[in-house]
Amino acid sequence: MLNVVTADREVSELLVRDPRVDKIAFTGSTAAGRRIASLCGERIARFTLELGGKSAAVILDDMDLGRAAEVLSSAECRLTGQVCASLTRIVVTRKRHGELVEALSSTFSQVQVGDPFDDSTQMGPLAMRRQRDRVEGYIAKGIEEGAVLATGGGRPEHLHRGFFVEPTVFANVDNSSTIAREEIFGPVLTVIPAEDEEDAVAIANDTIYGLNASVFTNDVDRARHVARQLRSGTVGHNAFRMELSIGFGGFKQSGIGREGGREGLLPYLESKTVILEDVPTDYRTK
Numbered sequence: 001m002l003n004v005v006t007a008d009r010e011v012s013e014l015l016v017r018d019p020r021v022d023k024i025a026f027t028g029s030t031a032a033g034r035r036i037a038s039l040c041g042e043r044i045a046r047f048t049l050e051l052g053g054k055s056a057a058v059i060l061d062d063m064d065l066g067r068a069a070e071v072l073s074s075a076e077c078r079l080t081g082q083v084c085a086s087l088t089r090i091v092v093t094r095k096r097h098g099e100l101v102e103a104l105s106s107t108f109s110q111v112q113v114g115d116p117f118d119d120s121t122q123m124g125p126l127a128m129r130r131q132r133d134r135v136e137g138y139i140a141k142g143i144e145e146g147a148v149l150a151t152g153g154g155r156p157e158h159l160h161r162g163f164f165v166e167p168t169v170f171a172n173v174d175n176s177s178t179i180a181r182e183e184i185f186g187p188v189l190t191v192i193p194a195e196d197e198e199d200a201v202a203i204a205n206d207t208i209y210g211l212n213a214s215v216f217t218n219d220v221d222r223a224r225h226v227a228r229q230l231r232s233g234t235v236g237h238n239a240f241r242m243e244l245s246i247g248f249g250g251f252k253q254s255g256i257g258r259e260g261g262r263e264g265l266l267p268y269l270e271s272k273t274v275i276l277e278d279v280p281t282d283y284r285t286k
Contacts, residue, residue, distance in 0.1 A: 019043060023268060026050070030183075030209075030253050037256070048257030048267050050084070050249050052183045053211030056204035057087040058226060059100060060197060060217040063238075065092075068216045069103035072189065075240035076167070077111055077123040081187035082131070084254075085212035087240055089180060091200045094193040101171040101191050105151040108167040108189065113156050125163040126186060132163040135186035139168060142179040147190070148172045175203050183209070201229045210251030214239060233258070 005011070016024055016039045024047040026036050033049040040047045059068055072087060081088070092100045116124030126132045139153050152168030165186055173180050173190040180190050194200035204213060214236040215223045227235040233250040234242060242248060247263035249255050258264050 013039060016040065016045075017043070019045075021045070023047060025259070025267075027259070033253075033255065046267065046270075048249070048259070048264075049255040050257075050259050051211070051253065051255040052209060053084045053086070053250060053254050054089055054181065054183055054207050054209045055085055055087050055212040055214075055232070056089040056091050056207075056230070057214045057216060058200050058204050058230070059090065059092040059096070060200075060215065060219075060222065060226070061093055061096065062218050062222075063216040064218075065096060065100045065103045068238075069100065069107045071216075071239055073104060073107040073111060073167070076108070076187055076189060078240075080123055080126055080165075082127060082185050084183070085234070085240070085242060087212065087214055088184065088189055089175075089204070089207075090189055090191045091194050091203050092191065093196060093200065097171070097191060097193040101150050101169065104169045104189060104191065108169055108187075109151040111167045113164055113166065114159065123167065123187060126165060127163070129163055131185065132165060135165050135184055135188065138179055138182070138184045138186070139165075139188065142170050142173070142177065142188075142190075145177045145179070146172075146174070147177060147179060150191075152187075175206055181207065197226070201226060205229075205231050208253045211254035212236070212240075212242070212250075214241065 015021060016036055024036060024040055026033060027050040030052040033051040057072060075087060112120055112122045114121040143149055148171040150169040150171045152166035154166050156164050156166055168188045170179060170190045173192045175192050180192060192203055194203050210231045212234045213230045213232040215226045216238050217223050223237045231251045244260035247258035247261035249258040257267050
């Protein structure tokens, strides 16, 4: 049975607190997930959480940067970047940083922004005015903290209504900066320079999140080697990849448990042990 209750925070918290609800499954922000976990902790209730992310794309030195830029720009168009698993932190070695920024700026700035009902549109508006204001606030913060605005950063000139933001790329982003640490939930890519492959992995892991990631390289063995070092629930290869039939979820503050697949079903089950003195009648003839 599926019962949909449209409610705000007050009613939602009543459901989370209710002892008749055996398990809570939540998909949403890390802030809301913390609240739900604390409420469940009060009554030792079971829960799974699929929360926010600040996912890294690690670009290794053998990867064609034009191809990587096309893949990342296209992926960020999905739901106007309002995807928890978006690859928004692009980590590349310092010697290739400028070339990748140039490629990303070229591909992402060419994305056709407009009416989502128009077949020629590649990226539509943000969900609401509040979200557009939030994204614009992060863009301003990035500039204030010293990141280089490579492309975008404003509202499309040809769109005079709607909650649109230009596809935006920041260069020379410090991984300790606000735009590298916090989930923006909009079409904003941050390019972070690393000294070498080891440093790139360290930067990718230096976050409170661990939902998704990707390794860009032509060498599948190298991709697997780096993927094993990334603390992320999912790691793709040369693309934004998710596979819900296997099980999707994150490390660290990106969540607890998994959704989809066998791993997603197990949290709804609980083992029970019954120890009898004799064999039950139903089993004696088997």
